[in-house]
Amino acid sequence: MRENDELDGPMTIRSFDHCIDQVVRFHFPNDRNFHYTHWNARCHTIEPLWVRASVLEFVQSFQSSMRGMILVSGIRETLAAGRRWTA
Known part of the structure; x- marks a missing residue:
């Protein structure tokens, strides 16, 4: 798909x-x-205080499964x- 981008x-x-x-x-x-x-995270406006709540919201999306994975990108930026x- 990358070849379709500029x-x-x-x-x-x-x-x-x-x-x-x-991946x-x-x-x-x-x-x-x-x-x-x-x-x-680049597509969402987040505050450091709410990072945990945001992660839990994504984890709940696959709560019915016995196992799963959350991939986080762009949080540093x-x-x-x-x-x-x-520091």
């Missing part, structure tokens, strides 16, 4: 989500019913835009 610009959300799906399939090739959710991540 190479000079940032990757589109659709291409990024497609890559996430490929999950690569790591869990024999488990077609593996539940996962992707939280792209969202919470510390233009600043260093470490």
Whole structure:
């Protein structure tokens, strides 16, 4: 999907989500019913105080399953835009 994007610009959300799906399939090739959710923090306005609540909201989306995974991307860019991540 990346070849459909402009190479000079940032990757589109659709291409990024497609890559996430490929990563999950690569790591869990024999488990077609593996539940996962992707939280792209770049697409949401979040406050540090509410990060835990946001994560729990995504986890509840696969609560009926015995196991699952949450993939978080873009949290550093969202919470510390233009600043260093470490002190």
